[in-house]
Amino acid sequence: MLEKMFDPDSVAVIGASRTKGKVGRAVLENLMQNGKLRIVPINPNVDEILGLRCYPNIMDVPDGLKVDLAVIVVPAQMVPNTIDECGRAGIGNVIVISAGFKEAGIEGARFERECISLCEKYGIAMIGPNCLGIIDTSSGLNASFAANMAYEGNIAMMSQSGAICTVTLDWAERIGVGFSKFISLGNKAVLAENDFLQLFEKDPSTAVIAAYLEGVKDGPEFIRIAQRVSRSKPMIVVKSGRTSVGSRAVSSHTGTLAGSDAAYNAAFKQAGIIRADSLEEMLDYSRAFSVCPLPEGRNIAIITNAGGLGILTADACYNAGLSIASFEEATVERLREKLPPAANFYDPVDVLGDAGADLYEHALDVVLEDINVNGVIVLVSPQAMTDIPGIAEKLAKKIQHSKKPILCNFAGGSRIAAGEELLNSYGIPNYSSAERAVGSMNALCNYYSIKHHSHEEPERQDSDLVFARSFIESALSEKRRTHGLESMDILKAYDIPVVDSRIAKTLPEAIQAAENMGYPVVMKILSPDISHKTDVGGIRLNLEHADDVERAYISMMSDVRHYMPDAVITGVQLQKMISGGKEVIIGMDRDPQFGPLLMFGLGGTYVEFLKDVSFAVAPVTGAEAKHMVSSIKTYPLIAGVRGEVASDIDSIIRTLLKVSQLVTDFPEILEFEINPLMVLPEGQGCVAMDIRFTLKS
């Protein structure tokens, strides 16, 4: 159905206006840029606008005109009725430009809900409300009130902010960047990013997908779709409201519920999305993708006519994790043949200040042929002799036909402007700084990995679902929301090894339990009122015989009563003491946008002070679980390098997968943590020592 949204034969403008400066006039004028389009203005007060026959109401339009798309610009309170009329008139696509909906308060939110119901009722596809409209350069449609029309190009852009659409179009106009489709998402009441991702995926004129998002409407579905789309087309997304301060601004701006940034980072990574940190980065990267082939590795050659710029660029490459290429001997020889003796024949190649277009071309040809070079960054500074347009012309032609990516930085202002314009006229970006060129090259390299990364589906982990469900349901029915040690059985249902652990209500029971499981043991207080056991003397380690258990029991009861006289004490827990392991934490927090967000980290100070943890949205694949474990900075501590004992990493990965399954199976679990999970040396597995989780009320 969306085909007619973007390539309609006939478009109605409901709220069309004769008055210059009004949105209802701007939309009409933009639509009229396309001479082949049948345009139907709707306005009850006039018969004609800009030479077009005007109808009082959409329902008055004769059947023969068959309106494919209605653009609505009437005040918010009139929009629901207008949509109803569109539905009755059989119109399948509407764009609601009008503002005054969810973003404006309670009444507006009600209008918005009414629109959604009506769209459902009539099966209408709706963009907006509160948007700038859409542009499709292949069909020649400009159904927006944007002041600038987009040039044709292969970048599809969608934005949750109309103003950012405006900024982007204005920027693109100045330097000649083209778009295939340009969509202002507005409040995303009906159609949202997931719909357009699928549209862009199939759109033959789209090669690159760029987006500005403040949130996503359906997180899990977004990940699923993006995982597929990102393997055929690069997706570059700016997600704003990264920080707590920023998030506050989001909610006052569009009422979007911004997910935590950790969740977005994890979800984007899992979905193969390239996250841009700013609008500038998004545009920079998009332009690189729109022109360049992908580099098959991270070895970059730099060609410069200024040593200093070469060094700065090498610095930037290093910081971005790109390597400076090591040339084949033949490359160095071929460079030496034509470049002056004072030139530098190794990377960065310095063609010297008086180099002309021919020397640049020679150097570029030679390094492109080197098998150790995956991409090239060309730097041009305006030296006295530098033929800026000549070099730009040669570069533009190379770039268009090169099988390896080439990015340029003509550095300067007045004198390099001619080179910049020339490149732009070929649709080729000039990056205003080496750092921007390097950042974009890095994005190309990263996308190569994303595209060639084999994707698996999460595998279902075995579990005793019947037991687990009855456990959760009985807890819910008894309103037991917070769970600890006493609920370790839920782990057993997922075959997660649990420390041998017994509950005792009296001292004799405690001694009996210890004797049965074998020494040494650990004793912990059991009380629904106590969450930090150590603080109240509620833990005793390393008890080696019955005497120890007795002494520990008596003193623990006395300590706990001293610190928390009112606590209900249900007994003690005796656990087999495990030594020789390392403590790790596996946790889950339910993110409002993406659902179960898994966390992994080393126990103790590493998590608390260094925040050295990794995240992924569940359900995770084996590769994702493995990456969670290996991507923390303290990974060497468990991997067993430099004299550290290698821990059983595989058992951590297995446990992560099982926890992933558990929290996916039971959305009733709001938060979950195994802390610590004691990981034993390689081959000896791991054991959950304690657990805390919370169920929804």
Place this chain on the structure above:
Amino acid sequence: MLEKMFDPDSVAVIGASRTKGKVGRAVLENLMQNGKLRIVPINPNVDEILGLRCYPNIMDVPDGLKVDLAVIVVPAQMVPNTIDECGRAGIGNVIVISAGFKEAGIEGARFERECISLCEKYGIAMIGPNCLGIIDTSSGLNASFAANMAYEGNIAMMSQSGAICTVTLDWAERIGVGFSKFISLGNKAVLAENDFLQLFEKDPSTAVIAAYLEGVKDGPEFIRIAQRVSRSKPMIVVKSGRTSVGSRAVSSHTGTLAGSDAAYNAAFKQAGIIRADSLEEMLDYSRAFSVCPLPEGRNIAIITNAGGLGILTADACYNAGLSIASFEEATVERLREKLPPAANFYDPVDVLGDAGADLYEHALDVVLEDINVNGVIVLVSPQAMTDIPGIAEKLAKKIQHSKKPILCNFAGGSRIAAGEELLNSYGIPNYSSAERAVGSMNALCNYYSIKHHSHEEPERQDSDLVFARSFIESALSEKRRTHGLESMDILKAYDIPVVDSRIAKTLPEAIQAAENMGYPVVMKILSPDISHKTDVGGIRLNLEHADDVERAYISMMSDVRHYMPDAVITGVQLQKMISGGKEVIIGMDRDPQFGPLLMFGLGGTYVEFLKDVSFAVAPVTGAEAKHMVSSIKTYPLIAGVRGEVASDIDSIIRTLLKVSQLVTDFPEILEFEINPLMVLPEGQGCVAMDIRFTLKS
């Protein structure tokens, strides 16, 4: 003397040329832009160039012409002789533009050394060789072959790369940025950054100092001068060759010995220098400083006509460590008075898409008056109704007279160009992205702290210098370069507490030593051949009585002989066992540019895997030592938060100061490490447990 370099009455061009495109002609033409200057071309082959009387040799110039400055453009091999002639002609200032010196190889380096000797002999101040020349806009001097003349302004710029001078001048020409002085440093054979820093410090037309450096000539002096200069004028420096890859490029480029990046970071911080990560940042920051007053705090108000941009800017503020201002109630009320009801009256203030110049002005006036606002970032997107030039005009006038800094981001391309040009015509920057504006605001905030940070001089720490000197000298004379445990006495000379430690050559001696110092003790093998004692069974902990010592001694000797049969064993070291402390490391490495670089970190994995360490160039002040300790990420572990025992931080600081003194007193010490320094709980001090240092050969 440098006054006549930058404001000469008469300038000779040695190697002046008639031929268009030649450097000798370009320099002449640039000089001739100043009609008041007496210009004397020197060329043996012609009588006149461009209407100026030409002399065959500088020594032929009549005394009456009194040349203040000679610009030399003859080939490198002729330069030494030319300088000799300048000296004999009594010329005090020369600029050597010619290349072909140190940067070109062995022969060039010889020419350069000859020039240096001659300059010393005649007392000549020389800039270069291998440079673009200099520009002084106050005196109207352009003694360079640059294609662009600088506009007048208050930024002084020096650059070690001529090409980066060219890039910067070209950039400045396009957007109208002015400079007071512009210096191409070249090879820095005689005059270098330290000389010009002092010049800029006193120069009344300079308010901001910008520099591109690939290295510094005299590191300790650079720190000393910059510490003083940076308190009166902001210094923004790009130091390239940050990374190992980059450093390689530096050495092939100018032969500069690049110091390690950690040393530069530490030195710049101690010197009050703002380090820019790129040329773009350097220029961005310089422009902000050239126009803006300093913010007295880090609370920033954002004014925008586009919600999305406001969020992105708030994100960027948060990332940079700036706060979004909390307005006074009166501010919100005053905003509410004039802004439309749908506007946002809290920070970020959204004046809405149709806001005109008056609304922007109102919002700006109101937030500027709020005591909680230290600086303002104004965002303007080109919405349909937006009066770009009108808003730019209002902003420019406010910015010029504001007592708080205001930075702008007109976001877009075609339509905002008019605003950008208008701002530029007032000398006011438009930042092309919110992130760049925020980065510059952050630099202003940081400089406010630098300027108001009270600076102390390092205090001399007490020491037994006589003992220490004789210790070092006897070690040097005996060619003992590597020192360990056996040399702990050097610490005692600086009053650094050392663990009670005795050497024993036989088992009876070992038992005697343990009995004398009291149990428990630790035993370590003593051998010049063994550096990793643990690996060969050369350490025994927790020996509690004579029997333990005996058993340990026998088994250790057997183990060590087994692992290293050929090692010379000189005995064992017995140390009092210390428990209840935390291990930290204090180290020193001698940096080629800045000298003794101190390092501090927590022991073990924190240093090894997390590289959680801090650096400072010795000698350090108390405040610097304190900052070294508190700036590591794991500081909470020793500061005693969240249940951790507070360690004796003061004793760490004292030890850092003493090590700083030791390595400053003895440049003979190349590397030095106390590892571990055992830090006891607060009030109980610290104890050096082991030591390693290396003396120069």
